[in-house]
Amino acid sequence: MINRMRSVQLLPVWGVQQLVQGHARVSTSSVSLTTTTSSIPGPKCYPVVGTLPDILTDKEFDKDQIHLYFMKLFKKYGPIVKIKTPGEPTTVLVLRPEDCREILQHTRENPVRTPMGCLKKARYNNPFYEKKGGIVIENGEEWWRVRNKVQVPVLKPKYVRSYLHDMDLVTQDLLERISRLRDANGEITVNFKEELEKWSLENICLISLNQRVGCFDPNMVPGSEPDLIVKAARNFMSSLKDCESGSKLWKIYPTKTFKQLQQSMDELTKTCEGVLQEIEANLERVQREEEMSHHKLNMVELLLREPGLTRKDVLTFMVDLIPGATETTSDNAAVVLYQLARNPQVQVKVQEELDRVLGDGTSPITHHHLAQLTYTKAVFKESNRIMPPLLGPVRILQDNMRLGEYTLKKGWMAFLMSALTAWDLEEFSQPLEFVPERWLRHRPLGSIHPCASLPFSYGIRMCPGKRIAEQEIFILIARTLHRYNLDWKYGDLERTHKFVFSFKETEPLKLTFINR
Structure with missing residues (x-):
C-alpha cells in the first residue's frame, strides 16, 4: 500500500508568501502502517493536554489562520492526521478525497456533526x-424529522425559481446603490462587503419573512425594523463565530459575547414571530374565502401546511435562515466578484456569454436564462474551490470504521479538509490559478473527484440553502457584469478562519465598477 505524503500548495491570496511546490510519495518502508489506532500519525499526544503542546510551541500558529497549521500537519505526517485538544473528541484530519468519500458513505444513514x-x-x-434546536444544531431522529420536511420546498427547483423575479429586483436595487456609492473613478467609497450583506439579507427575507425589508431604502433610519434586522443578523453571526472559535468560557458562565448571541437570537425570534402571525392570518383568510385554488403558496405557507412540522419548527427554520444565509451568501458573493475583478480574461468570457443570453438586459432574468449560463456557473464553482466558505464537512463517528489500514473509533470526529484538497496539485491541475474552464462538462483540465471540493457539504446533510444561494449569486454575476467591468486596484486580500472563512475585517472590499 502506498501512503502519499503531500507538500500542500499554499495560495498567496491567503496571506502566504512562500509556495511549496511538488509532491513526495512515501512508501510503507518509511511510514509505518498497522491496524492499531495508535499508528495514525500526528503530533505527540500527552495525558490531559493531548496534542496542544504542538500548537503552543509553534511560533507561527494563528488561531484565525488555522488552515495553515493543518497544512503543516499534512505536510509533516501525510494525508491522515490524528490530533487531540482538551475538551474535544479525538479528531482525525482527512485530506484525500477518496478517504473523505469513504467516511461520508459510512456515515450517510446518520450523518452526525458537531453541534454549535x-x-x-x-x-x-x-x-x-x-429544548429543540432546529436542523442547524440537532442530530439524529430530531434532526431528520425536521430536515426531511423542510428540504422539499427549499431544495426543489420549481419552488426556488418562484423567487427568481423578486431576487432579480433586489439585485437591480443593489446596482442602483452601486451607482450612487462610486467615486469619479468608479471605486466604491465604502466597504462593499456590508452592501452585499444587505443584498443577501434582502434576498433571504423574501423567503424567511415573505417580504422585502427595505435594506436599500435611502431613508432608512437607525432603529427602524430593517435596521434592527440587519444589526441582529450581523451580531448573531459575529457572536456565534467568536463563541465557537474563541475560548469556551460561555460553557461556564454567560460571557459578553454569549449574551450578545442570546440577545440577537431573541430579536430575530421576535421579528419572525410577528411575521409568522401575519402569514398565518392571511392563510386563514384565503382558506375561509375558499381561494386556495387561486392562491400561490409561498415557502413559509408550504412549511406551515406540511404534516409533521410544528409551528415552532417553522419559526426556528425562519430564524436560522436569516443570519446564516446572509453571512455565507454575502461572503460567497464577495469572493466571486473579487476573483472576477482580479481576472479580467475571465470577465470577458462571462460577459460574452451574458450578452448572448440576456441581449440588452432590459428583460427580467428567467430560469431559462440561468440554464444557459454554463460558463458563469463554472466561475461560481471555481470561486468556491479556490476560496471556499468552510474547511470541510465534519462527522462524528457512531461506530468504529476502517479507513485503509487504520481503525477510526466510535465517538471520534472526522474533519474532511476539502478546502485544502482543492488546492492540491495531485487533485487539480493549476490549483493556484483561477480557471473556471476546469468545471465545464468536457473537463478540459482533467476529471474531478466528487469529494475534492465540497463547499456546501455532502449528502443529506448538504446545506439546505444551496439552491437559494446559487440562484442569488448567478443573478448577481449576470446583472453586475452585464452592466459593469470590475477592477481591483490593491494587493491580495487576506482571508481568515473564524468558524467560517471570510475576508479580514480590517481590509475593506473596495471594488471598482466601470460602466461598459
Whole structure:
C-alpha cells in the first residue's frame, strides 16, 4: 500500500508568501502502517493536554489562520492526521478525497456533526424553543424529522425559481446603490462587503419573512425594523463565530459575547414571530374565502401546511435562515466578484456569454436564462474551490470504521479538509490559478473527484440553502457584469478562519465598477 505524503500548495491570496511546490510519495518502508489506532500519525499526544503542546510551541500558529497549521500537519505526517485538544473528541484530519468519500458513505444513514454548542445552549436556555434546536444544531431522529420536511420546498427547483423575479429586483436595487456609492473613478467609497450583506439579507427575507425589508431604502433610519434586522443578523453571526472559535468560557458562565448571541437570537425570534402571525392570518383568510385554488403558496405557507412540522419548527427554520444565509451568501458573493475583478480574461468570457443570453438586459432574468449560463456557473464553482466558505464537512463517528489500514473509533470526529484538497496539485491541475474552464462538462483540465471540493457539504446533510444561494449569486454575476467591468486596484486580500472563512475585517472590499 502506498501512503502519499503531500507538500500542500499554499495560495498567496491567503496571506502566504512562500509556495511549496511538488509532491513526495512515501512508501510503507518509511511510514509505518498497522491496524492499531495508535499508528495514525500526528503530533505527540500527552495525558490531559493531548496534542496542544504542538500548537503552543509553534511560533507561527494563528488561531484565525488555522488552515495553515493543518497544512503543516499534512505536510509533516501525510494525508491522515490524528490530533487531540482538551475538551474535544479525538479528531482525525482527512485530506484525500477518496478517504473523505469513504467516511461520508459510512456515515450517510446518520450523518452526525458537531453541534454549535453556544447556539444550542442559547436556544435551550430560551423556554420558547422547548429544548429543540432546529436542523442547524440537532442530530439524529430530531434532526431528520425536521430536515426531511423542510428540504422539499427549499431544495426543489420549481419552488426556488418562484423567487427568481423578486431576487432579480433586489439585485437591480443593489446596482442602483452601486451607482450612487462610486467615486469619479468608479471605486466604491465604502466597504462593499456590508452592501452585499444587505443584498443577501434582502434576498433571504423574501423567503424567511415573505417580504422585502427595505435594506436599500435611502431613508432608512437607525432603529427602524430593517435596521434592527440587519444589526441582529450581523451580531448573531459575529457572536456565534467568536463563541465557537474563541475560548469556551460561555460553557461556564454567560460571557459578553454569549449574551450578545442570546440577545440577537431573541430579536430575530421576535421579528419572525410577528411575521409568522401575519402569514398565518392571511392563510386563514384565503382558506375561509375558499381561494386556495387561486392562491400561490409561498415557502413559509408550504412549511406551515406540511404534516409533521410544528409551528415552532417553522419559526426556528425562519430564524436560522436569516443570519446564516446572509453571512455565507454575502461572503460567497464577495469572493466571486473579487476573483472576477482580479481576472479580467475571465470577465470577458462571462460577459460574452451574458450578452448572448440576456441581449440588452432590459428583460427580467428567467430560469431559462440561468440554464444557459454554463460558463458563469463554472466561475461560481471555481470561486468556491479556490476560496471556499468552510474547511470541510465534519462527522462524528457512531461506530468504529476502517479507513485503509487504520481503525477510526466510535465517538471520534472526522474533519474532511476539502478546502485544502482543492488546492492540491495531485487533485487539480493549476490549483493556484483561477480557471473556471476546469468545471465545464468536457473537463478540459482533467476529471474531478466528487469529494475534492465540497463547499456546501455532502449528502443529506448538504446545506439546505444551496439552491437559494446559487440562484442569488448567478443573478448577481449576470446583472453586475452585464452592466459593469470590475477592477481591483490593491494587493491580495487576506482571508481568515473564524468558524467560517471570510475576508479580514480590517481590509475593506473596495471594488471598482466601470460602466461598459
